[in-house]
Amino acid sequence: MIKGVHMFSGGLDSIVSAHLLKSLQIDLTLIHFVLPFYAGFDTVKSKAVQASAEQLGLPLRIVEDGEEFLRMIKDPKFGFGKNANPCIDCRIYRLGVAKQIMQELGASFVSTGEVSGQRPMSQRRDTLFRIENESGCKGILLRPLSAHHLPPTITEEQGLVDRSKLLGIAGRGRGQQIAYAQRFNLTYPSPDGGCILTNIQSAHRYLDLAGKQPDFTMTDFKLIAFGRHFRLSDDVRLIVSRDEHENQVLLRIVGELDCYLYPTDVPGPVSIIRGKFTETDLLNAASITARYSKGRDKEMVKVAAVKGEERSYHSVRPAGDAFCEQIRITSEK
């Protein structure tokens, strides 16, 4: 039985294409990539992906994007899309990883649920070829949904995958994929907000980070997905959580060298201050943390600052909205 590895986002196209390949008696392993922001977290999305893999009865391997992804996004060869999304380089990087797994498993091809012409940046026909070449996947990259619009892969030429059973879908419509899913009783998730790097707020935070601190670390990068962001100085950034869930996330991300803050006597956010901060920066950070706490209307709020074993307490006046808006990193200005 021929083996393949399938890049599996858990969305409609990846479910339909995986089902199609399985129906051709292919021994398929699903690979799901997780952006650095969600690495190590059991998110709603990761549960949905696992459920989709179970529905298909196929093994699933989760791959968390790591330091190599970070190197890629600092200097993407093909640039960014509309926001902070380096889609072409991201596809190339991930296909390279998928190819390694393919070799490790003794499989013959990598497949994806890509549809020619569906997305403006990474799924234009010429871009599909470029991605295939740059990732070293020429001849082994199978796109079963659009196969009839693309040259045959080596496995199709060898008759190991029956090309006549593959599809010829192109463009943005999802009608054929939905009809396929209905025919085989496949459930699939509604489209979600998509990759956070395509979001304008995240892009703003990313550009601020990359502009002020080009040697940013993985933790700096992960933080762009969470909280409200403030620039206290060229060197110092403050991230203030927005809810209890983000409190837990920030506490997990916080490093040994980080300083985090929280109000001691009223419910409120966890904040992380990053960079070489001064005493004034710390007091401003405490004051902004107090502003987003339940003590925002009080005269003074007590805020703890923790760094490693050190802990200090600061009674501060909650910051005013005008000050917060002035230093907030946002696209809404």
Ligand code: SF4
């Ligand atoms: S949308 Fe995000 S995850 Fe998808 S290819 Fe682009 S950068 Fe990568």
